[in-house]
Amino acid sequence: MxxxxxxxxxxxxxxxxxxxxxxxxxxxxxxxxxxxxxxxxxxxxxxxxxxxxxxxxxxxxxxxxxxxxxxxxxxxxxxxxxxxxxxPIVSSVDGGDPEQEALLADSVxxxxxxxxxxxxxxxxxxxxxxxxxxxxxxxxxxxxxxxxxxxxxxxxxxxxxxQGTPAPDADLARQREVVDAFLTAARGGDFEALVAVLDPDIVLRTDSGALRPGAVLRGARAVAGGAITFAQIVQLTHPVLVNGAPGAVAIVDGGPVSVAAFTVAHGKVVAMDILADPERVARLDLTFLGD
Structure with missing residues (x-):
């Protein structure tokens, strides 16, 4: 050699x-x-x-x-x-991609x-x-x-x-239940049910790319109102894992338009991070959603 x-x-x-x-x-x-x-x-x-x-x-x-x-x-x-x-590192809810698992060892x-x-x-x-x-x-x-x-x-x-970053709950299944409750309430336009699963101090960040300004929403009532405003998009979401935690991908006309990551701590959604930059979303490998 x-x-x-x-x-x-x-x-x-x-x-x-x-x-x-x-x-x-x-x-x-x-x-x-x-x-x-x-x-x-x-x-x-x-x-x-x-x-x-x-x-x-x-x-x-x-x-x-x-x-x-x-x-x-x-x-x-x-x-x-x-x-x-x-x-984001997006994978099937079943996981199983060794390369992605190696990338996320000591979950980040x-x-x-x-x-x-x-x-x-x-x-x-x-x-x-x-x-x-x-x-x-x-x-x-x-x-x-x-x-x-x-x-x-x-x-x-x-x-x-x-150290100010909330540590996610250890139970992934429980995290998924909380996120599913959020998505169900958003699809149904149930404002109070949304507020019930959101931490009072939740922060939602949306990155829409260079051509559109991003947005930050703070507080359960503001985030709940935003979720209802975008209920049509929520209707089109598919469950995924984002960096090893529950997330959702919105598919419109056969293509992905956004990826949402949820941080669940103490049984509440404490943070949401949404990537809606068309160029960056298009580069993600989401082929598993067609399986």
């Missing part, structure tokens, strides 16, 4: 892990794939003969690539008031990714690598150009922000 084939074999053994790191860093499936590809190119060009821990070396390289990508983002996030919902819900989007790039990297993948601060520090103590502080600041 020549050097190239040997490196390719080692890289493939770590690809799913690297994609998981990149997805949490970037919140974009296509950009995560780009970051993984760039990591492979750097490995192929580097003198890796002295690398003892290939997995650790690759993790720090993909982290550096992602950090550069985060810092170079300008066009999509020029307006800080824009609502941006990260790429869409609501958590939304919070990660608000972090500064160095904070996000420090938190993701340390708290999600147990990378020591001594290895994170050179990536962000700080001391280990400063990298620890970056992760600590990020952690305080993330």
């Amino acid at each position: 020549d050097r190239h084939d040997f490196l390719a074999e080692q890289f493939e053994a770590h690809r799913s892990h690297l994609r998981a790191v990149a997805y949490r860093m970037l919140g974009s499936l296509s950009e995560a794939d780009d970051a993984v590809q760039e990591t492979w190119l750097r490995l192929d060009r580097a003198d890796s003969s002295g690398v003892e821990n290939m997995g650790g070396w690759l993790t720090t390289v993909v982290g550096r690539v992602c950090l550069n990508m985060l810092r170079s983002r300008t066009s999509r996030r020029e307006d800080p008031l824009d609502v941006h919902v990260p790429d 819900g869409l609501a958590l990714l939304v919070v990660l989007e608000t972090l500064a790039p160095a904070e996000r990297l420090s938190f993701v690598l340390h708290d999600m993948f147990a990378v020591p601060f001594e290895e994170i520090a050179p990536i962000v150009g700080r001391t280990p103590a400063a990298a620890r502080q970056l992760a600590s600041r990020a952690r305080r922000r993330v």
Whole structure:
């Protein structure tokens, strides 16, 4: 086996892990794939003969690539008031896709990714690598150009922000019951039944793409009113899993128009994140809905 084939074999053994790191860093499936590809190119060009821990070396390289990508983002996030919902990972309610399951190991819900989007790039990297993948601060520090103590502080600041994200209920079946109750009430236009399954402080975010302004609704009564307004769309939804949690895809005229992710905590819907950007929805792999 020549050097190239040997490196390719080692890289493939770590690809799913690297994609998981990149997805949490970037919140974009296509950009995560780009970051993984760039990591492979750097490995192929580097003198890796002295690398003892290939997995650790690759993790720090993909982290550096992602950090550069985060810092170079300008066009999509020029307006800080824009609502941006990260790429959802949509799967059948039965699950069963090994690649997606690997990507979602140590489950990362869409609501958590939304919070990660608000972090500064160095904070996000420090938190993701340390708290999600147990990378020591001594290895994170050179990536962000700080001391280990400063990298620890970056992760600590990020952690305080993330701790405000509600932890979903552990029972997936119970989560599904709550979401089904919400959808049934929305289809029937039952305002009080909607309010009953919504947390009083629920936040609903809708990302409609660059050509249409996004929206944020806060509070059970505002979200319930919005659900009734869009009852026709709700009639056309199909149950799915979104990042491992109950969700719904709306299909109109044979094509998907939106993906909704629900966060259920303490038996109530505490957050909804809706991707309704036509271009991004069209890129999602929803072929399983035709099975």
